[in-house]
Amino acid sequence: MVSLESKPASAAINPIILRIEQGGALLPDTPENVIEVVGILKSYGIVLDAYWRNLTYIANEQFLVLFPFFKYFNGEVNLDKLLKHWWHDRINYEFAEYCMKAMFWHGGGGLDAYLDTPEFEALAKSAIQAKVSGNLLMAPLNRLTPQFLVEQVRQLCYYSALGQFWDVMSDMFLVLSDRYDRGEITSIADVVTHVKNGLVAAAAKPITYHVNIDGKPYPILPESAGLTFLADTALPYVETVFLRSFPFFGTVSYNAQANQISPDQADFTYGALFADPLPIGGAGIPPTLLMQDLRHFIPDYLHQVYQGGIRGEDDLRVKLCISFQKSMFCVTSGAIFGLMPHPLDTTNPSEQAANRSHITDWVKRLEDSRLLQVQSS
Amino acid sequence: MLSVLVWVPLVGALIIACLPDAIAPVRSRQIALVFATGILVWTGVILAQFDPAIPGIQLFESLVWLEPLGLSYQMGVDGLSVPLIAMNGLLVWLVIYSSEADVRRPKLYYSLMLILSAGVVGAFLAQNLLLFFLFYEVELIPLYLLIAIWGGARRAYAAMKFLIYTAISGILILAAFFGIALLSGVGNFDYAQLQEHSLPMATQMILLTTILVGFGIKIPIVPFHTWLPDAHVEAPTQASVLLAGVLLKLGTYGLIRFGLGLFPDAWQVLAPVLAMLAVVNVLYGSFVAIAQTDMKKIVAYSSVGHMGYILLAAAAATPLSLSGTIVQMVSHGLISALLFFLVGVIYEKTGTRDVNVLCGLLAPERGLPLIGSLMVVGVMASAGIPGMMGFIAEFIVYRSSLPIFPVETLLCMLGTALTAVYFLNLINRTFFGRLTDNLAHLPPVSWKDRIPSIVMVALVIVFGLQPGWVLRWSEQTSIALGQLGDRTTTTLVISPLKTPAPLIP
Numbered sequence: 001m002v003s004l005e006s007k008p009a010s011a012a013i014n015p016i017i018l019r020i021e022q023g024g025a026l027l028p029d030t031p032e033n034v035i036e037v038v039g040i041l042k043s044y045g046i047v048l049d050a051y052w053r054n055l056t057y058i059a060n061e062q063f064l065v066l067f068p069f070f071k072y073f074n075g076e077v078n079l080d081k082l083l084k085h086w087w088h089d090r091i092n093y094e095f096a097e098y099c100m101k102a103m104f105w106h107g108g109g110g111l112d113a114y115l116d117t118p119e120f121e122a123l124a125k126s127a128i129q130a131k132v133s134g135n136l137l138m139a140p141l142n143r144l145t146p147q148f149l150v151e152q153v154r155q156l157c158y159y160s161a162l163g164q165f166w167d168v169m170s171d172m173f174l175v176l177s178d179r180y181d182r183g184e185i186t187s188i189a190d191v192v193t194h195v196k197n198g199l200v201a202a203a204a205k206p207i208t209y210h211v212n213i214d215g216k217p218y219p220i221l222p223e224s225a226g227l228t229f230l231a232d233t234a235l236p237y238v239e240t241v242f243l244r245s246f247p248f249f250g251t252v253s254y255n256a257q258a259n260q261i262s263p264d265q266a267d268f269t270y271g272a273l274f275a276d277p278l279p280i281g282g283a284g285i286p287p288t289l290l291m292q293d294l295r296h297f298i299p300d301y302l303h304q305v306y307q308g309g310i311r312g313e314d315d316l317r318v319k320l321c322i323s324f325q326k327s328m329f330c331v332t333s334g335a336i337f338g339l340m341p342h343p344l345d346t347t348n349p350s351e352q353a354a355n356r357s358h359i360t361d362w363v364k365r366l367e368d369s370r371l372l373q374v375q376s377s
Numbered sequence: 378m379l380s381v382l383v384w385v386p387l388v389g390a391l392i393i394a395c396l397p398d399a400i401a402p403v404r405s406r407q408i409a410l411v412f413a414t415g416i417l418v419w420t421g422v423i424l425a426q427f428d429p430a431i432p433g434i435q436l437f438e439s440l441v442w443l444e445p446l447g448l449s450y451q452m453g454v455d456g457l458s459v460p461l462i463a464m465n466g467l468l469v470w471l472v473i474y475s476s477e478a479d480v481r482r483p484k485l486y487y488s489l490m491l492i493l494s495a496g497v498v499g500a501f502l503a504q505n506l507l508l509f510f511l512f513y514e515v516e517l518i519p520l521y522l523l524i525a526i527w528g529g530a531r532r533a534y535a536a537m538k539f540l541i542y543t544a545i546s547g548i549l550i551l552a553a554f555f556g557i558a559l560l561s562g563v564g565n566f567d568y569a570q571l572q573e574h575s576l577p578m579a580t581q582m583i584l585l586t587t588i589l590v591g592f593g594i595k596i597p598i599v600p601f602h603t604w605l606p607d608a609h610v611e612a613p614t615q616a617s618v619l620l621a622g623v624l625l626k627l628g629t630y631g632l633i634r635f636g637l638g639l640f641p642d643a644w645q646v647l648a649p650v651l652a653m654l655a656v657v658n659v660l661y662g663s664f665v666a667i668a669q670t671d672m673k674k675i676v677a678y679s680s681v682g683h684m685g686y687i688l689l690a691a692a693a694a695t696p697l698s699l700s701g702t703i704v705q706m707v708s709h710g711l712i713s714a715l716l717f718f719l720v721g722v723i724y725e726k727t728g729t730r731d732v733n734v735l736c737g738l739l740a741p742e743r744g745l746p747l748i749g750s751l752m753v754v755g756v757m758a759s760a761g762i763p764g765m766m767g768f769i770a771e772f773i774v775y776r777s778s779l780p781i782f783p784v785e786t787l788l789c790m791l792g793t794a795l796t797a798v799y800f801l802n803l804i805n806r807t808f809f810g811r812l813t814d815n816l817a818h819l820p821p822v823s824w825k826d827r828i829p830s831i832v833m834v835a836l837v838i839v840f841g842l843q844p845g846w847v848l849r850w851s852e853q854t855s856i857a858l859g860q861l862g863d864r865t866t867t868t869l870v871i872s873p874l875k876t877p878a879p880l881i882p
Contacts, residue, residue: 276811278737278740278743278811278812278814278817310818310819310820310821311742311743311819311820311821312821314742314743314821315742315743316742317742318742318743
């Protein structure tokens with residue numbers, strides 16, 4: 001039975017709060033965790049690279065294509081790729097779309113706000129007009145339901161924004177792996193610092209989106225909208241995918257009529273950090289798809305660790321899910337540090353109290369996630 | 378030819394017993410497997426030689442042994458015994474294949490397995506009552522030792538209980554055999570000669586009742602069943618498989634061969650009682666199974682219930698119902714053996730058989746998904762889902778028994794519904810839901826654990842879709858046995874259903 005009643009903070013989270021105050025992370029610093037986190041992030045970086053390219057392709061090249069049968073082909077449609085697709089020898093781009101749709105649904109940040117402005121609607125309609133003119137199917141459709149294609153453009157904005165976010169994150173994780181290979185990353189704190197620095201470095205990167213229709217560019221998210229990487233994509237992404245996500249995937253049944261699902265989306269706890277690796281896909285966006293993709297790119301050192309487990313290759317996706325959650329706790333730690341109201345080494349008591357409050361709020365929110373489980377596994 | 382099935386495993390047992398200790402742990406299983414393969418192949422040869430069109434005994438072998446005692450070495454096979462020796466050959470191979478090479482005391486273990494096989498096959502093939510009794514007793518010893526040495530915590534109690542019950546069973550059967558041999562004036566234990574006796578009905582009733590109680594213990598018929606759940610629970614998986622798969626069939630086989638075969642007149646008089654006992658077996662076994670929490674006990678009580686179907690069809694004693702008994706014997710042998718195999722794997726991997734503890738074993742990666750899937754198929758077959766052998770067997774039993782014992786048959790049908798109740802309860806509690814954290818680190822399941830169950834599931838489905846492949850072996854024998862009943866219809870209380878022959882167009 002799923003309960004919505006909030007529980008008092010347990011004593012179990014106190015050591016975690018203390019560890020973060022001392023510069024540690026949500027995940028304990030052990031050699032095994034370092035191998036798992038860096039190894040999985042290397043694989044994740046490769047997968048994200050494929051995801052962001054496809055999201056960007058869909059946003060740019062499949063703009064208002066109502067039946068995008070070949071949207072996962074990145075413009076390269078041939079028999080070989082078609083057979084591989086049907087044989088499922090491919091990247092699960094659906095996972096990227098689930099994440100995009102989750103962000104679209106939960107909203108938050110400047111992107112969500114901008115998509116409701118008259119400025120955006122005017123830009124969108126301009127592009128729509130260019131796209132549908134002379135189209136015997138879409139022109140009447142647009143006239144019949146004038147908001148339908150605008151809503152499609154809003155969704156395409158999220159395709160593009162998530163693509164741009166993952167472009168940065170993919171490089172960040174691959175660089176992390178390279179640094180680990182060079183011996184520069186030796187602890188979980190190093191991982192968190194790398195992520196934090198990467199987020200901070202890209203924080204002000206503008207998020208823009210334009211499409212070319214008949215050779216003419218049409219801006220949808222202009223630079224003048226002031227949308228940036230950290231505030232308008234990274235934080236909504238963490239909020240949506242790590243914490244909230246959807247309640248209706250996976251094998252756990254929820255009964256909304258029995259109030260097992262909060263009417264307030266802000267209370268959702270079905271994100272990646274809450275997902276149950278047993279069975280895979282127990283909550284939120286089905287991690288199974290991601291794990292299937294990750295398993296193709298596991299570095300040898302991590303593969304050896306997995307093969308040493310009692311089930312060897314049999315439960316690879318479960319192990320991947322657990323490692324992935326560990327790595328996402330590191331990314332969340334990076335976000336916590338990045339959003340810290342005051343420097344961590346401040347000696348000012350009031351600033352220390354503010355920092356503690358900030359950390360405590362985050363950790364309490366994660367108390368029902370897999371946070372406590374990853375402390376010992 | 379038939380003797381090969383008896384003597385080859387005994388030779389194998391002797392060779393294994395004589396192995397030097399240094400190589401025994403490695404070689405015992407391999408040698409046992411070679412002999413088991415030989416038995417299986419030779420069973421195939423016998424099947425190829427067997428003519429299903431002949432209703433009587435075939436491939437007959439006879440050798441004078443102790444003539445003053447009336448004991449001859451007479452072996453033969455007919456449509457009643459041929460499916461059972463085939464099933465024995467298969468199950469013996471599978472249990473040896475699934476046994477660990479590093480089992481404790483391997484020489485004794487594998488020797489006992491082969492001796493058990495020899496005893497069971499000998500009993501199925503014996504055409505002399507005393508010879509049957511000897512083989513019937515021979516199989517008792519290895520099974521007793523298998524339970525007593527490789528069994529669970531209460532193995533001593535279970536083994537002793539099994540020994541006492543089965544010994545009493547043997548005494549009663551021996552008494553009945555002596556009774557017919559002496560009272561009929563035949564003076565020996567030749568089955569064919571004893572069939573021609575002309576004993577008065579009262580004597581037949583006494584002897585048949587003795588045989589009924591004797592084999593009733595082995596089947597087991599309630600209230601003589603209490604040894605079975607204990608034996609199953611404490612026995613190692615392989616012994617449970619053989620116990621459910623072929624050893625219980627010795628009881629039903631004996632009842633038909635020596636009860637119906639020797640006393641068809643008395644059989645017709647006792648048939649209503651048998652049918653009522655069948656109902657008691659089915660309902661009692663099913664209701665008790667519902668109350669169990671140990672998976673092995675659930676399957677064991679399920680066995681008690683399903684043996685009731687055999688009893689019901691045997692009581693009806695028509696050609697079709699006797700076909701039903703044989704198909705149900707094969708069906709129950711395969712399905713219960715399958716379920717015991719699977720429960721054994723679950724117990725080996727999780728350390729428990731308690732349905733209150735187990736949960737979520739169908740979990741795709743860290744659970745036992747294939748074992749769980751096979752279990753679902755197994756319980757579906759046991760519950761008589763169409764397309765599987767359990768359905769065919771139960772359908773023939775019900776179809777043939779309904780005109781003779783309508784009330785009893787309807788009550789037995791309730792047992793089929795109850796089978797679904799206790800097995801679905803087992804499946805729901807054990808395999809569905811979230812895999813609990815204490816079960817999230819189960820060891821992997823090897824192909825050695827999977828293959829026996831896969832083979833049996835395949836057979837259950839194939840024979841479910843093509844029941845003629847089982848029925849054809851016993852069709853003529855069933856008709857002949859059914860005609861034994863016809864012979865006596867003028868003096869019977871109940872007229873058996875006349876089913877047009879052949880059974881299969």
